[in-house]
Amino acid sequence: MLTKKMEKALNEQITLESYASFLYLAMSSWCEEEGLEGCAAFMLRQSDEEMDHMKRLYNYVIEMDGKAIVPGIKKPPSSYKNVVQMFKQVYEHEKKVTKSINELVALSSKEKDHSSFNFLQWYVEEQREEEALMRSIQDKIKLIGGGPQALYYIDKEIQQINLAEMKKEASEAEK
Numbered sequence: 416m417l418t419k420k421m422e423k424a425l426n427e428q429i430t431l432e433s434y435a436s437f438l439y440l441a442m443s444s445w446c447e448e449e450g451l452e453g454c455a456a457f458m459l460r461q462s463d464e465e466m467d468h469m470k471r472l473y474n475y476v477i478e479m480d481g482k483a484i485v486p487g488i489k490k491p492p493s494s495y496k497n498v499v500q501m502f503k504q505v506y507e508h509e510k511k512v513t514k515s516i517n518e519l520v521a522l523s524s525k526e527k528d529h530s531s532f533n534f535l536q537w538y539v540e541e542q543r544e545e546e547a548l549m550r551s552i553q554d555k556i557k558l559i560g561g562g563p564q565a566l567y568y569i570d571k572e573i574q575q576i577n578l579a580e581m582k583k584e585a586s587e588a589e590k
């Protein structure tokens with residue numbers, strides 16, 4: 416059984432994860448338009464991941480006899496200044512999600528809700544990985560620099576990162 420405060424906070428997280436999924440989907444669409452296929456595939460996979468994060472929370476709230484609220488999602492931006500700025504926005508969004516997860520964990524402790532505390536540890540780990548991934552993308556983009564072929568190399572690099580992430584997911588699914 417969830418406390419009302421916990422139920423409300425978990426539902427807010429459902430909204431945040433849903434928005435992340437739509438935001439990344441909008442970014443994927445923009446990348447397609449720009450001819451950045453590697454980035455588009457990466458953002459599409461990230462969007463799917465966020466939808467899974469949302470559903471994991473949704474199922475948990477229901478399992479705990481709470482009411483899971485399906486949120487209305489505000490329209491994400493449909494165009495971005497450039498791909499470097501777009502990835503900066505992704506990193507900023509992940510930091511926001513991490514902050515929100517940390518607040519949820521703190522609330523679960525305050526409410527003495529050990530079940531939610533345990534459940535949320537998966538998200539703590541996930542956010543650590545996501546932030547590290549997005550930080551490494553920032554570093555790679557910096558290394559590539561702003562030469563004439565920069566977009567081509569950024570796209571290739573993101574394509575490789577996406578393939579590596581897919582392999583990692585497949586091997587985790589086998590466990």
Ligand code: OFO
Binds near residue numbers: 512
């Ligand atoms: Fe679910 O917020 Fe990113 O990972």
